[in-house]
Amino acid sequence: xxxxxxxxxxxxxxxxxxxxxxxxxxxxxxxxxxxxxxxxxxxxxxxxxxxxxxxxxxxxxxxxxxxxxxxxxxxxxxxxxxxxxxxxxxxxxxxxxxxxxxxxxxxxxx
Amino acid sequence: xxxxxxxxxxxxxxxxxxxxxxxxxxxxxxxxxxxxxxxxxxxxxxxxxxxxxxxxxxxxxxxxxxxxxxxxxxxxxxxxxxxxxxxxxxxxxxxxxxxxxxxxxxxxxxxxxxxxxxx
Numbered sequence: 001x002x003x004x005x006x007x008x009x010x011x012x013x014x015x016x017x018x019x020x021x022x023x024x025x026x027x028x029x030x031x032x033x034x035x036x037x038x039x040x041x042x043x044x045x046x047x048x049x050x051x052x053x054x055x056x057x058x059x060x061x062x063x064x065x066x067x068x069x070x071x072x073x074x075x076x077x078x079x080x081x082x083x084x085x086x087x088x089x090x091x092x093x094x095x096x097x098x099x100x101x102x103x104x105x106x107x108x109x110x
Numbered sequence: 111x112x113x114x115x116x117x118x119x120x121x122x123x124x125x126x127x128x129x130x131x132x133x134x135x136x137x138x139x140x141x142x143x144x145x146x147x148x149x150x151x152x153x154x155x156x157x158x159x160x161x162x163x164x165x166x167x168x169x170x171x172x173x174x175x176x177x178x179x180x181x182x183x184x185x186x187x188x189x190x191x192x193x194x195x196x197x198x199x200x201x202x203x204x205x206x207x208x209x210x211x212x213x214x215x216x217x218x219x220x221x222x223x224x225x226x227x228x229x
Binding site for chain 2: 004035040041042043044045088090095096097098099100101102103
């Protein structure tokens with residue numbers, strides 16, 4: 001079964017606005033990762049946050065992790081048309097398998 | 111340093127034919143993982159291989175699917191007697207070390223995927 005579940009399934013925003021998506025998971029994790037996938041392409045790793053971290057930044061990306069609620073959020077600030085993509089969270093527990101959610105499809109309108 | 115190379119990028123097969131997908135890991139990477147992405151879904155783990163060894167194939171369907179990573183050459187994911195339900199994107203990833211709790215940072219790299227369509 002899927003470990004991560006993203007919410008919302010789809011998001012449409014205007015260029016320049018912020019986009020926030022959430023990920024919930026079921027079991028304890030060692031780290032949580034966010035990936036971007038453009039249509040018909042492979043996955044691009046965005047950011048990794050460890051279970052003992054609460055917040056991480058990378059450029060226009062901000063990720064938070066709340067292990068007590070088993071949830072994470074990804075914020076993209078000042079969105080651009082190029083941010084249009086699907087975003088997936090993936091968790092790593094005690095082995096090597098990444099468990100992905102079904103993703104959030106983000107559309108940034110010009 | 112080339113990334114993870116997958117080919118073919120797109121493959122169309124008729125029901126009952128065989129599909130063979132190839133993955134060349136990044137240079138220096140000896141750990142290969144295959145994931146499958148069904149339409150509108152996230153990726154699902156299929157198999158983890160090291161050179162000449164299948165470490166974990168718990169995500170592979172029991173029949174018709176096989177994977178190998180020979181001493182020389184790319185890793186191959188083979189699907190025999192394909193059915194429509196096999197239509198999906200198949201992603202290969204590689205890493206220089208075994209992924210797990212002690213792996214630090216992003217040490218797993220994904221290829222661009224192979225899109226299989228069964229008609």
